[in-house]
Amino acid sequence: MRLNRRALALVTASATALVAVAVTVATSAAAPGDPVDPGTAPQPQYDYADTAKSFLVDLNFAGPSATLAGATVGEQRSVSHLGDPPLLRLTLTDEDGAPAGAFNAWDPRWYFDQTDDGGERLVVRDGPGTLTVPFDADTATMxxxxxxxxxxxxxxxxxxxxxxxxxxHPGDPDCVEADLAVTAATVTGDPLAVIGLPSTVQVRTVVANLGPDGPVDAVVTQTATGSPGVTVTPASRTSAAGGLAVGAPATLDGAYDVTCTAPGAQTVTVTTTVAPAKAKVVDAVAGNNSRTATFAVDCAVPVTLNIMPGSLTNPVNVNPGVLPAAVLTTTAGQYGNPLAFNAATIQPATVRMGVRGPLIATGAGAPEDHGKVHLEDSYELDEHTRDGDKDGVIHARRDQLGIQPGTVEICVRGRFGAGAGTAFFGCDHITQVP
Known part of the structure; x- marks a missing residue:
């Protein structure tokens, strides 16, 4: 591309002027074609109340790339790029990724340099330069x-x-004021979990726009962490709350998988934060943007339960009689259990047998019918081997187990060890018979 000296001078002057104010004529202009005496022509008046703004983008140019030194919004109208040569092409997109304008611009790297013979030539020099483009509050990238x-x-x-x-400038007509808030956050789930088996906690949050402007789009971010004996996945998640109107809160639900890695009381903490989705929205009240909820979970040691020791099918009917079962004493790794378990340490008063769901959720089940744990060398799961250690045989009334049509397993929970003890949990299959 070749530019004559006059054209280059005009373009250079346009490029180096970062901002310009709008001008108006004080009186009406002459009709088209009428001669105008320059001495009596109306004087142009600067419009200092012009609300137009511009982006001022400072770049450091270096070879085939540039880095951002800073970008600000100037409170004056941008210079026109009409007629700029195609040296740089500036392409704008909005916050939704849609095109927001494109135009040519002068390249700040181009300078006139004096030659040895007194002439001039165009050269390209790396270094700082400024680009100015029209302002739009929804513009995201250039x-x-x-x-x-x-x-x-x-x-x-x-x-x-x-x-x-x-x-x-929160009162600027291009800007939006909205006080976003997390007004409620709750975490619910089963209070008992078994080491190595994932359980689910539900998180419900309520976000609101407290005004004064709206509706606005919001981004809700949650981070979930566990105490040292529990893992939580995913660690974080982000969701959208679109079109939050003043006085119309939105409820968001999510779920996290919780896996115990150590026994005992553990906690899951979920922090929810709300923020405007668009840069033009100002939330001046930061104190209500976040809320934390904590959920307690009791991590139980998995145990091996052998219902009706000596029977492979475990036939069970619902009658007032008792169902025998053995909580086996095991070593770490035996039957896939991660920890060793000594049945002699079971606290008899804490034992409950029943269907898995209610037993985990509320502890609903049948107590040990004799009020004690019978220590004896019970059959192992192959139903003919006794390994010589003392297992904990318990008895529970069949009609208190909560058996329903389709029930195929019965579980046991309780606590073992000294003091408050540590939770344990295990299950075995049954076959329902008349």
Whole structure:
């Protein structure tokens, strides 16, 4: 591309002027074609009340790339790029990823340099330079492309500049004020979990727009952590709360998998934070943007339960009689159990037998019918081997187990050890018979 000296001078002057104010004429202009005496022509008046703004983007150019030095919003109208040569191509996108404008711009790297013979030549010099583009509060990014080289020099995130301006000028008509808040957060789930087996906790949060402006889009972020004896997945999640109107809160539900890795009382903590989705929205009240909820879970040691020792099928009917079962004493790794278990340490008063769901959720089940644990060398799961250690045989009334049509297993829970003890849990299959 070749530019004459006059054209280059005009373009250079346009490029180096970062901002300009709008002008108006004080009186009506002459009709088209009428001669005008310059001495009596109406004087142009600067419009200092012009609300137009511009992005001022400072870049450091270096070879085939550029880095951002800073981006701000200027409170003056941007210079026009009409007629700029195709040196740089500036492409804008909005916060939804849609095109928001594209135009040519002068390249700040181009300078006139004096030659040895007194002439001038155009040279390209790396270093700082400023680009100015029209302001739009919904603009998110600007790609600066070197047209001659056919490469993108830099992608500029303009959202911080928009947000910084709106924080400083919340009453500007291009900005939005909205007090977003997390008004409620609850975590629920089963209070008992078994080491190595995932359980689920449900998280319900309520987010609201307390005004004054709306509706606005919000981003809700949750982070979940566990105490040292429990893992939580996922560790975080992000969701959208679109179109939050004043006085119309939104409820968001989510679930997390909790896996115990150590026995005893553990906690799951979920922190929910709400923030505006768009940079032009100013939330000046930060104190209500976040809320934390904590859930307690009792991590139980898995045990091996042998219902009706000596029987492979475990036939069970629902009658007032008792059902015998043995909580086996095991070593670490035996039957896949991660920890060793000594049945002699069971606290008899804490024993409950029943269907898995109610037993975990509320502890609903049948107590040990004799009020004690019978220590004896019971059959192992193959139903013919006794390994010589003392197992804990318990008895529970069949009609108190909560057996329903389709029930195929019965479980046991309780506590073992000294003091408050540690929870244990295990299950075995049954076959329902008349």
């Amino acid at each position: 790609v600066v492309r070197d047209v001659n080289a056919g490469t993108d020099l830099v992608t500029v995130d303009l959202r911080p500049a928009v947000h910084e301006f709106c924080v400083a």
